[in-house]
Amino acid sequence: MTSYFAGIDVGSTMTKAVILNKGIIASIIGPTGPEQRRLANKVMEEVLNRAALSLKAITYIVSTGYGRINVPFADKQFTEITCHAKGIIRLFPKAKTIIDVGGQDIKAIKIDATGKTIDFVMNDKCAAGSGRFIEVIAGTLGVPLDKVGDLSLQSRNPAKISNICTIWAQQEVAASLAQGIPISDLLAGVHHSLADRICRMVNRLKVEEAVIVTGGGAKNRGLLKALSEQLGHEILVPEEPLITGALGAALLGKEIVEKAKQNSTPLKTKERILEEIKIL
Amino acid sequence: MAEEQKEAKPKKRMTATQAAASIGPMVKEFITGTLKARAEGKQKLAYTFIVCHHEEIFRAMDVVPIWTENFAGICGAKRDAERFLQRAESLGLSRSLCTYALCGIGFDQWREELGQMPPDAPWGGQAKPDLMISSGQILCDPRSKWYQASQQFMPDVPIYNIDLPYPMFQRDQDHRDVWGYYHKYIVKQLRGLVAFLEEQTGKKMDYDRLRELVDLSDRTWNLIDETYKLRRAVPSPMGTGDAMNTMVPINFMMATQKAYDFFVDLKKELEEKIAKGEGEVQEEKYRLMWGGGLPAWFALTDFNYFNSKGASFPVETTYRMVAPLNEMDIPETKDPIEHLAWRWLGYWTFWFDKAKKRPGSEPDVERLINWIEEYKIDGIVMHEAFSCRTWHVGLIWQLHQLAKIYKPIPMLVIGKDGKKEKVYREIPSLILESDIIDITSYSEVDTRNKIDAFIATLESNRANKAA
Numbered sequence: 049m050t051s052y053f054a055g056i057d058v059g060s061t062m063t064k065a066v067i068l069n070k071g072i073i074a075s076i077i078g079p080t081g082p083e084q085r086r087l088a089n090k091v092m093e094e095v096l097n098r099a100a101l102s103l104k105a106i107t108y109i110v111s112t113g114y115g116r117i118n119v120p121f122a123d124k125q126f127t128e129i130t131c132h133a134k135g136i137i138r139l140f141p142k143a144k145t146i147i148d149v150g151g152q153d154i155k156a157i158k159i160d161a162t163g164k165t166i167d168f169v170m171n172d173k174c175a176a177g178s179g180r181f182i183e184v185i186a187g188t189l190g191v192p193l194d195k196v197g198d199l200s201l202q203s204r205n206p207a208k209i210s211n212i213c214t215i216w217a218q219q220e221v222a223a224s225l226a227q228g229i230p231i232s233d234l235l236a237g238v239h240h241s242l243a244d245r246i247c248r249m250v251n252r253l254k255v256e257e258a259v260i261v262t263g264g265g266a267k268n269r270g271l272l273k274a275l276s277e278q279l280g281h282e283i284l285v286p287e288e289p290l291i292t293g294a295l296g297a298a299l300l301g302k303e304i305v306e307k308a309k310q311n312s313t314p315l316k317t318k319e320r321i322l323e324e325i326k327i328l
Numbered sequence: 329m330a331e332e333q334k335e336a337k338p339k340k341r342m343t344a345t346q347a348a349a350s351i352g353p354m355v356k357e358f359i360t361g362t363l364k365a366r367a368e369g370k371q372k373l374a375y376t377f378i379v380c381h382h383e384e385i386f387r388a389m390d391v392v393p394i395w396t397e398n399f400a401g402i403c404g405a406k407r408d409a410e411r412f413l414q415r416a417e418s419l420g421l422s423r424s425l426c427t428y429a430l431c432g433i434g435f436d437q438w439r440e441e442l443g444q445m446p447p448d449a450p451w452g453g454q455a456k457p458d459l460m461i462s463s464g465q466i467l468c469d470p471r472s473k474w475y476q477a478s479q480q481f482m483p484d485v486p487i488y489n490i491d492l493p494y495p496m497f498q499r500d501q502d503h504r505d506v507w508g509y510y511h512k513y514i515v516k517q518l519r520g521l522v523a524f525l526e527e528q529t530g531k532k533m534d535y536d537r538l539r540e541l542v543d544l545s546d547r548t549w550n551l552i553d554e555t556y557k558l559r560r561a562v563p564s565p566m567g568t569g570d571a572m573n574t575m576v577p578i579n580f581m582m583a584t585q586k587a588y589d590f591f592v593d594l595k596k597e598l599e600e601k602i603a604k605g606e607g608e609v610q611e612e613k614y615r616l617m618w619g620g621g622l623p624a625w626f627a628l629t630d631f632n633y634f635n636s637k638g639a640s641f642p643v644e645t646t647y648r649m650v651a652p653l654n655e656m657d658i659p660e661t662k663d664p665i666e667h668l669a670w671r672w673l674g675y676w677t678f679w680f681d682k683a684k685k686r687p688g689s690e691p692d693v694e695r696l697i698n699w700i701e702e703y704k705i706d707g708i709v710m711h712e713a714f715s716c717r718t719w720h721v722g723l724i725w726q727l728h729q730l731a732k733i734y735k736p737i738p739m740l741v742i743g744k745d746g747k748k749e750k751v752y753r754e755i756p757s758l759i760l761e762s763d764i765i766d767i768t769s770y771s772e773v774d775t776r777n778k779i780d781a782f783i784a785t786l787e788s789n790r791a792n793k794a795a
Contacts, residue, residue, distance in 0.1 A: 114773065129781035153774075162741055164788040166753055168781055170774075252724060254731075 051107040051305060054095070055297025057128065058088055058115030061151025061179065062264070065095040066294040067106070068302065074099035075291050080115065088119040089322035103320045108301035112293050123317045126300055128293045129157055129168050135296030136260050137163030139286050144256040147246065147275070148293075149265020151179045156250040163296075169252045179264040181214045182271070185238050188218050189231050200235035200270030207237030217241065235270060243274035250279065257281050262289045341569055341628040342635075344608040345601075347594040348570035354590075355402065355576055359451045365392045366455040372529050375460040375478075377471050378579040379649050380492060381672045382461070382521060384545055384664065387583045388538040389525045391459075395580045396474070399435070399454045400428040404625035404765025406450050412438070413766060421477070426470035427715040427766045433477050440481035459528050460487045461521065468718040488524045490517045494676035497691050499684055503677045504657075514669035522665070535664065541583040542664040546671070548588045549650040552578060555595040559642040560703050563607020565598045568618040568641035569631030570608070575647035613638030614706045614786045619696055620645050620723045621711030624762045627770055630779070634709075637783045643703040645695060646719075651678040688733040692726050697734055700755065707756040707786050713764045727757050739792040756789060758782040 050069050057064040059080060067074045076095040088111070096103060103121070111122035112131040119125075128148075136143045137159060146157040158166040171178070186193045207229050209217055221234055259281045265271055266289035276283045286292055308315045343349045365371050373392045376382070386393050403409040409427070415434035417423055423430070435454055438446040445453035460475040475487050492514055495503040522533050559566050566574075574594060577587035601607075616639050623646070624630070631641065656674035661667050679691035679698075686694060699705065708730075710723045736752035758778060762770035 114777065127777060127781040127784060130784045160739075160741055160751065160753075160788075164741070164792075165781065165785045166788075167756060167785065169759070170778055170781075 051302075052099070052101060052105055053298040053301040053305070054092070054106045054109045055131065055294040055299070055301065056088060056092060056109065056111045056119055056122065057113040057131065057291070057293035057297060058111065058118060059113045059128070059150060059293070060153065062290060063088065063091050063113075063115070064291045064294040065091050066291055066298045067095055067099045067101065068295070068298040072291075072295065074101075075288065075294065077288075077290050088115070089121065092121065093322055103322055106320070108305050108315070108317060110297040110301040110304075112297045121318050121320065121322060123301070124304065126297060129155060129165055129170075131293045131296030131300065132262060133157055133159040133165050133296065134163045134299050135292035135294070136262065136286070137161070138295065138299055139292065140258055140260050140284060142258045143260045143284075145250075145253065145259045145281075147250055147259065147261045149179060149246065149261065149263040149271070151264060153178055154246055154249060154263075154265075156253055156255075158253050158256070167253055169249055171249050181217070181242055182238070182265070182268065184214050184218050185221055185235070188221050189225065189234065191231060191235070194267070196235055197239075197268035197270040197272075199232050200239050201232075201273065203230070203232040203236035205233050206240055207233045209234075209237040209241040236274075239268070239270045239274040240278075242271060243278045246275060247278045255279060255281060258284055260284050260286065262286060262292045264290060342632050343570050343573065345566050345570050345574075345594065345597055347590065347597055348566070348573040351573035351576050354586075355398070355580075356451050358580065359399070359402070359454075362392055362394050362455045363452050372458040372525075373455055375457040375475060377461075377463055380461075380463045380490065381668045382463075382490065382518065384538055384541040384583040384668065385518065385521055385525065385533075388534055388541050389522075389529055389531060391525055391529065393580075394455060394457055396432045396454070397428050398576075398580055399450075400431040400765055401625045403431050403435070403450050404767075405628065407626045407767060408448075408450050409626075409765040410767065412446075423766065424715060426468075426474070426717075427763055429470040429474040429477070430715075431765055432474060436478040437481050456482065457485055459524075460485055462487055462489045463492055464489070486528070488521060490521050492517065492672060494673055497680055497683065503680050507673050507677070510673055511666070511669050514672060515666055518665050518668055539662075539664045542667055544585065544588060545583045546653055548577075548582060548591060549653055549671075551588065551591045551595065552650045553652040555591050555598060556643075556648065557702075558595065558598040558602060561602045561607075562615075562704065563605070563609060563612035564615065564640045564642035564703075565601035565607060566594075566642075567608035567631060567635070568616075568644040568646075569628060569635070571618075571641075571644055571647065572623050572628060572631075578649055579647060608640040608642075609635050609638055611638055612640050613790065614640070614783070615704055616641050617696070617699055617703065617705045617708050618644030618646055619708040619710045619757070620692075620726065621720055621760075622646060622713055622716060622764045623711060624713070624760070624770055625765055626767045627762065627772065627775065630760075630772075630775060633776055633779060637779070639783065639786070641709075643699050643705070645692075645699075649675070651675050657681075686733065688729065690726075690729060692722065693729045693733070696726065696730055700734070705755070706789065707758065707782065709758045709760065709782075711760045711762070713762065714769055715763050715766060724759065727759075730755070737789065737793065739789065741792050753789065756782065756785045 053068045055066045063078055063080045065076045066072055074095050109122045110124050111119035112126050112128045116125040132146055132148055136146050148155045155170045157168045160166055186196050207224055224234055261283050266285045272283050371390050371392050373394055375394050375396050409431045412431045412434035415438055416430035462472050462475045464472040495506050577590045581587040618641050658670040658674040679694045683689040683691045683694035712720050731754045736754055739751050739753050740748045741751055
């Protein structure tokens with residue numbers, strides 16, 4: 049009988065789910081939103097549909113991310129740091145440093161060859177340096193979010209954005225726009241400012257290659273270029289940088305099942321019912 | 329004026345020792361004691377700061393100290409600081425200043441404006457002082473400026489500032505070559521304080537009594553050192569959460585018999601716990617050091633959260649403001665003022681000689697290294713409080729320096745080829761970020777998320793540690 053493992057990553061901005069057997073057989077990314085956090089069951093239902101599986105077919109479910117406690121059908125929870133590390137080492141066996149540029153925070157994680165966390169730092173006090181920073185600036189400039197990275201690469205003279213506070217930077221960009229500075233130069237300046245902010249935090253760890261960037265920020269080529277220049281390291285990006293936490297969660301579930309089999313210990317799982325969380 | 333709303337009552341932290349549990353009423357008692365003294369008007373009351381080695385002088389002259397940092401901490405622990413912080417902000421003071429000072433200044437302004445305590449003031453409030461004794465202590469500028477700001481609302485209350493420097497660590501210089509000059513200066517400062525208090529109280533200093541009180545403090549110092557060293561036991565009978573309570577007699581009650589007796593009782597309690605094998609955490613998996621930073625007073629239950637994961641805190645650098653006197657290389661003197669000055673210098677230079685013996689070390693880093701070994705520490709936790717520049721600025725540097733000079737931990741991990749290989753890892757560390765009393769800087773979810781990830785790192789080290 050084939051075993052399936054599910055990982056669900058309820059992040060501050062996006063919810064991601066992965067179903068795995070030997071490899072990924074289905075994945076989904078959707079906005080977390082105020083209601084979605086309560087409705088992890090809907091996300092799970094959708095990913096199961098994509099995989100053409102029922103919930104009962106899933107041997108083990110692991111949840112992660114900020115909303116991991118809001119997944120009532122998860123058999124176990126792990127932090128997103130543990131899950132990112134596990135997911136990334138599967139995709140990049142030589143990875144040593146992970147930088148996750150998420151919707152509302154950034155994390156840097158040092159990992160060993162087996163995907164275990166050695167050290168980490170997180171910025172969770174301020175939107176500066178996170179995906180939210182780019183969203184705000186893109187809105188101010190009227191540029192669709194998915195065009196921000198490529199547009200910034202057209203810049204020949206990146207603007208100097210001195211503010212790292214999201215709100216102040218927004219005002220600075222608006223004022224620079226009024227002075228006629230090209231949007232591509234402003235976006236390049238924003239990426240340099242953002243990369244600077246990220247590097248200040250990441251450099252608390254000893255950055256070693258291979259350096260992998262995940263999260264929504266990894267989809268922005270302009271940011272990746274600025275980050276690579278400022279870190280002084282080549283940067284690698286997974287094919288789908290948003291699902292590495294969910295992938296790691298599913299892999300951790302798989303390890304738990306294998307260990308239980310090896311030790312002939314019973315596997316504790318939740319009842320396979322999809323329902324929204326009752327207590328928030 | 330900003331809205332002055334009280335915040336929800338915090339959850340109470342569980343203590344491991346009875347002694348720590350007894351601290352709350354003790355603090356309440358000395359806060360209400362200051363209010364009683366104010367009402368009776370027989371003794372002079374003085375605003376002042378901890379760690380100035382001047383308590384003996386106060387008590388010998390029957391001056392009642394009002395520990396303003398303590399009161400701000402109480403407001404924070406009761407989650408009732410915000411309304412005082414907002415008041416200080418509305419006076420034009422930035423939130424990025426020391427929030428202890430902001431809380432105290434906001435409180436003072438409100439009390440003086442009303443001519444009585446602000447409504448529902450924590451534990452009856454902070455009494456108006458007759459005098460204020462400030463001390464910059466080299467780095468902490470709010471300790472000089474706070475009372476100057478408060479004096480705007482109490483122009484009749486005089487300030488006396490004592491300056492208490494100590495030699496900076498210099499690898500190529502013996503601090504004993506210069507500390508004589510420092511000693512002379514500090515003695516002059518303390519004698520100036522005595523003269524000021526004599527003038528204010530109209531009494532002469534009783535030097536025999538002062539000598540007795542200094543002797544009592546010295547004995548208390550040694551007793552605290554002996555008591556805290558008992559926490560080296562495995563499992564450790566008492567953690568940093570409790571030490572954030574037992575810091576009260578160390579920092580606010582020194583030179584009193586009550587402080588001495590408290591540590592006699594605590595020592596006995598710890599010895600009994602060790603004999604029974606009782607720990608702060610029954611199944612102690614990880615031993616952590618609180619390696620620096622004042623705590624988030626409103627979030628002390630985070631220590632219980634660590635405990636729930638099997639993590640104990642046998643030692644902390646914060647508030648352990650004593651060192652064993654018999655290990656201090658300070659000259660003997662019968663003059664109690666001169667002794668206070670030597671003790672001050674002995675405390676602040678305590679780790680200098682050891683640090684010089686280790687290439688790349690510094691006194692703060694040396695203390696971390698020594699305690700990692702003495703207390704069998706698996707990981708270090710620090711707290712960066714955004715509003716305190718003095719104590720928090722160098723914390724990350726200390727960790728970097730530690731990583732550079734301290735031996736890494738050998739681990740056996742399974743390599744890519746499936747075989748075990750030996751690797752070396754640095755001691756794991758976690759930096760929590762918030763503030764001493766500004767609760768708006770804190771997120772329980774984020775903090776506990778970080779703690780969970782840190783515990784996962786410790787577990788990985790524990791599972792893979794090579795013999």
